[in-house]
Amino acid sequence: MKKIEFVDLIKHKLAGGDCPQELKGKYHPEIIARHLSMAFNHAVNRRFDADAKRGMFDNLDAFTTTYSGIDVEYDEGRQEYYAIIPKSYMSLPKNRGVRLVYPDGSVENFFKYRENNRATIMSNLDVDKIAEYVAFYIENDRVYFAHLSPEYVEKVSIKLIPTFEALDDSEYVPIPAGYEKMLFDLVVESMMRQRPEKMSNDENSNTQ
Numbered sequence: 001m002k003k004i005e006f007v008d009l010i011k012h013k014l015a016g017g018d019c020p021q022e023l024k025g026k027y028h029p030e031i032i033a034r035h036l037s038m039a040f041n042h043a044v045n046r047r048f049d050a051d052a053k054r055g056m057f058d059n060l061d062a063f064t065t066t067y068s069g070i071d072v073e074y075d076e077g078r079q080e081y082y083a084i085i086p087k088s089y090m091s092l093p094k095n096r097g098v099r100l101v102y103p104d105g106s107v108e109n110f111f112k113y114r115e116n117n118r119a120t121i122m123s124n125l126d127v128d129k130i131a132e133y134v135a136f137y138i139e140n141d142r143v144y145f146a147h148l149s150p151e152y153v154e155k156v157s158i159k160l161i162p163t164f165e166a167l168d169d170s171e172y173v174p175i176p177a178g179y180e181k182m183l184f185d186l187v188v189e190s191m192m193r194q195r196p197e198k199m200s201n202d203e204n205s206n207t208q
Contacts, residue, residue: 001180004169007032009180010187032187037164039186043179044090044161057096060161062176064099068157072148081148083156085141088166095138100159107157111136111145 001009007029014027044063051057067086074081083101090097095113102110116137135146143158167173175183 001173002169003033003164003167003171003173006036006173006180006183010036010184013184014188014191027191031191033164035187035190036183038190039183040164040173040175041090042186043175043183044092048092048096059176060092060096061099061159063090063161063174064159065162065167065171065174066100066157066159068104068155070156070158072145072154072156075144078144081145082142083145083158085138085143085158085160087160087162090161090163092161098138098143098158098160100157101136101143102157103153104155104157106153113137114146116144 010032011027011029014032044060047059047063048057051059065087070083070086072081072083085098094115098113100107100110101113102108111134114135114137116139134148134152136143137146138144143156162171162174164173
């Protein structure tokens, strides 16, 4: 479901007979989107906590969006190749909000993640000189690569868990099947805790 459709769906449900009386007529799409963002973050973090207990994080992939055709550029000062991460992503331990980085059209040749503070250690041990795979690490909004040459790949795909705010209205909200009701319930619960007069956008004439 697209982001704008998700917001409209919750707006429609909040106007329905099952909606608590305290919320009827006291909401605006921007307010709904804000609460949806908190609900989305909660869902991702709850999934992460559950996966951490079993030591496997593959279920997080159900919250991902893949962005392709991202140019690989060269940082002259650092003498390293890098790609710009196209969206803000969920902040999770060990950068697990970025799920996969690989050459466009070649997911089977995905790059291996490493902690960015390991770069100096590995260089001192000369591991980088003998490694046969491409590694990547993350700094701010960039993915940096080791052992990458422009002859090997010029564009990459990045699979990540975007923040709800970062999604465009026309983008699909990446959630597992069956999570719609949970997010709706979380939004209603969150809005019920907020003072009614704060649920509208007074600066917008379209506020209902």
